[in-house]
Amino acid sequence: MDERGSRENFTRTGTLGIEEEYFVVDAQGRPTSGTDELVYGSEPPEVLAGRLDHELFKCVIEAQTPTIEPGEDPRAALIEVREALVEHAEAHGFGIAAAGLHPLAKWRELEHAEKPRYRAQLDRIQYPQHRNTTAGVHVHVGVDDADKAVWVANEIRWHLPVMLALSANSPFWNGFDTGLASARAKVFEGLPNTGMPTAFADYEAFDTFERRMIETGSIDDRGELWFDVRPHSGLGTVEVRTPDGQADPDRVMAFAEYTQALVEDLGARYEDGEAGSDYRRELYEENKWRALRYGHDASLLDKSFETTTDLGEIVDREADRLGIAGIRDVYDGESGAQRQRRIRREDGVAALADALALQSE
Incomplete structure (x- = not known):
């Protein structure tokens, strides 16, 4: 990965890309080390060539779609x-499962990847990174102007807790119920x-921040700015990194559809000269807390941050x-967190592990 990106990479509008992080599991559905073999020790299918990578733990693997052009079928x-x-x-000999956190993953028992980039992160960050068994969904939407991308990333922040509440699919962590809908977050x-993230005035302000973080040794490269949304200066996209991992592809597509529509x-509003919002970051953080705590049952501060509105009403308005x-459709169904708790309560942890497994269509 290049240390830094460039405003010159923001050239196209409307392209879509979806990255998903999954858990590699054994025959009992438990997370297990498998990325050495799947990523490095064997030849992946052609569609995965150059689009398959491991994450911090050897039980977490990432797959990326090709760039999806306007008019192409993203679900396919x-x-x-x-x-x-x-x-x-x-x-x-492995299976693949998806959730924001795997309910059977215990970080002290799992192996970290040996890639120098991750070893450097473990050395620098220590405990918070050692326990980071998370898996999410990242959606990229192409934007044809760097300043526009920064403005869009600023303004999309209010919508991210809506997406997090809808996607919340990680109530269990390290073997216990956290009481949260998205413990991953x-x-x-x-x-x-x-x-x-805090709002940036324009691309120059974002680029200055990115450069300063690298030059001071705060991060090794631009990829270590792990905010919930960021202008991706390498790909020329706005990248939303909010949703929990999902076994159901239709839920992933709902979040991709929402992200693309928002961007x-x-x-268009940026091009019309609309002024950006000027609210404190802590207000956006309050909405994020409500989303990760309550999931589908959340009430969020509205766009004026003066009153609260139930998630269902927000979803209807946005749709x-x-x-x-x-x-x-996602809101009308059982939430991921609710489903996980119900299956564990009624059928046990083995059934829960089975329920998180990806199936071929």
């Missing part, structure tokens, strides 16, 4: 990648340079305003 691209990954894993916030809407349906 996602399914092709997922099925290829499941088949690749099964051919080597809180565990991940233990790392530096995470959470809800397109906000991009109608943007002409999308996926987030309404």
Whole structure:
């Protein structure tokens, strides 16, 4: 990875890319070390060539869709990648599971990757990174202007807790019920340079911040700015990093659809000369807390940060305003956190592990 990106990379609007982090599991559905074999020790299917990577733990693997052009079918691209990954894993005796945190993962018992980048992070960050068994969904949407991308990233912040509340799928961590709907979001916030970012005035301000962080040794490269949203200066996208991992591809597609619609809407408003918001970051953080704590049952501060509105009402407004349906379908169904708790209560942890496994369509 290049240390820094460039404003010259923001050249195209409307492209889409989806990255998903998954758990490699054994025959009993428990996270196990498998990335050495799946990423480095074997040839992946063609669709995964150059789009498969490991994460901090050897039980977490990332797969990326190709760049999805306007007019192409994003769901078909996602399914092709997922099925290829499941088949690749099964051919080597593994399974693939998805959630924000795996309920059977105990970080003290799992192996860290040996990649120098991750070893350097473990040495620098220590405990918060040692326990980071998280897995999420990252959605990239192309933006054709660097200043526009920064403005969109600023303005999309209010919407991120909506997405987090809908996606909340990690009530269990290290073997116990945290009482949270998305414990992943809180565990991940233990790392530096995470959470809800402060607004940047323009791309120059963001670039100055990125450069300063690298030059002072605060981060090794731009990829270690792990905020919930960021202008991706290497790919020329706005990258939303909010949702928990999901076994259901339709939920992933709902968040991708919502993200793309938001970026397109906000991009048009930027071009119309709309002024940006000027609210304290702590207010956005309050909404994030409500989302990760309560999930589908959250009430969030509205866009004026003066009153609260139930998530269901927000979802209806957003779906109608943007002409999308996926987030309404997600809200109308059982949440990931609710489902995990129900399965564990009624059927036990083995059934819960089975329920998180990816299946070929």
